[in-house]
Structure formats: structure tokens, C-alpha cells
Amino acid sequence: xxxxxxxxxxxxxxxxxxxxxxxxxxxxxxxxxxxxxxxxxxxxxxxxxxxxxxxxxxxxxxxxxxxxxxxxxxxxxxxxxxxxxxxxxxxxxxxxxxxxxxxxxxxxxx
Amino acid sequence: xxxxxxxxxxxxxxxxxxxxxxxxxxxxxxxxxxxxxxxxxxxxxxxxxxxxxxxxxxxxxxxxxxxxxxxxxxxxxxxxxxxxxxxxxxxxxxxxxxxxxxxxxxxxxxxxxxxxxx
Numbered sequence: 578x579x580x581x582x583x584x585x586x587x588x589x590x591x592x593x594x595x596x597x598x599x600x601x602x603x604x605x606x607x608x609x610x611x612x613x614x615x616x617x618x619x620x621x622x623x624x625x626x627x628x629x630x631x632x633x634x635x636x637x638x639x640x641x642x643x644x645x646x647x648x649x650x651x652x653x654x655x656x657x658x659x660x661x662x663x664x665x666x667x668x669x670x671x672x673x674x675x676x677x678x679x680x681x682x683x684x685x686x687x
Numbered sequence: 688x689x690x691x692x693x694x695x696x697x698x699x700x701x702x703x704x705x706x707x708x709x710x711x712x713x714x715x716x717x718x719x720x721x722x723x724x725x726x727x728x729x730x731x732x733x734x735x736x737x738x739x740x741x742x743x744x745x746x747x748x749x750x751x752x753x754x755x756x757x758x759x760x761x762x763x764x765x766x767x768x769x770x771x772x773x774x775x776x777x778x779x780x781x782x783x784x785x786x787x788x789x790x791x792x793x794x795x796x797x798x799x800x801x802x803x804x805x
Binding site: 578580583611613615617623624625629634666668669673674676678679680681 | 734
């Protein structure tokens, strides 16, 4: 169960779009449509943002969207806002009822 | 208001044991599968273990090698993690997380810090 690979950081100006990639293998990201994303402000509880690759829980702005191609999932934040500055983590089903997270990506709003 | 509150963290020596608790309120605890997820200092999140709503199904990350035991008491609305033979690499903030579906960790506690050091 190796951690999924995410870029350490991405940045953008307010109003711009940023995309965070999450690369795994055919045993996790590529093999199942159970990818979720979490926003984490340090010191706080992580927040559930995306599930089943591209579905948004109620209350999550539609600026957040998810997708997947092959072994790589992506989270796109459109219309970047100051409050979006946080760490973001992907998570994928890895078989046998186990889960694997990515290493996390720090999003900076310039 | 839905709440998950972890407790039981602290400083423990290598080889020692610790029992974490997660107290749930504001929702029907017995209806949900629950998980423990940890974050080592400067590292990403790591899924540790899950337990089904009735404790019938329990799963762990491979790296634990049988040192940790997850359990729950639905009558007390509580989730537990018994951690034995602790190592320095177990140092982390431990979060409990509710699963509303299949890998949909929709609600998390604030975490409790476990430090393993001599």
C-alpha cells in the first residue's frame, strides 16, 4: 500500500484555476471509481470534498470538481478564493477493504 | 450538532501501549462504519483501520503487523484504537473518521496527538 503521488504544492491567483493530480496504480486509482478528496486546514478536521471520483457532497461549492483518467485522478479548483488555501489529499480504494491516501498538496493563493 | 472527539493521546515510550478513544454525538453512531486515520509530522494522511457498524468486519493497513486493535461500543457511542508495541514511526495525530458510504469519510474529529519517544 504505497501512498498515492501528489505534487507537493500548486499555486494560483484569485479567480484562476488550479489542478491537483493524484497518481496511483491499476491496483488502486486505476482499478476502481472510489477516489475521494479532502481539504485540510492544519490544526482542523479534514473536510470531505469529492467522492466517487467526481461527485460533490452537499454544501461543497461547484468550483471543486474531480475527474480520473487511467491511474491518475485530478481535483480542479476553479475561481480560486483565498479560503481555498489549504492542504488537499486524495484517497483511493486499494482492494481488500483498504484505503490509501496521497501525500498531500499545499494549495497557495497568491 | 454532529461531533467526533478523540482522546487518549500523549507521550509514550517505545514498546509501550496506548488506547485512543473517539466519542461520537449528534448522529446515529451505530449506523456508520468508522475509521482511524493518522498523520505523522510533516507527512500526509494514512488510513490505519476500519470497523463496520456492527463490528463484524475489521480491516487494517498492512504495515501495522497486528500491533493495533480497533473496536467500538455502540451503546457508548465510542470508537477505540488499542495500540501496542509502539514505535517512533507511530508518532502522529490520530483522527477518527465516519464513513457514510464506501470510502466516503464525511466527518472527522480534530485528532489526538500520539508521541512515541524515550
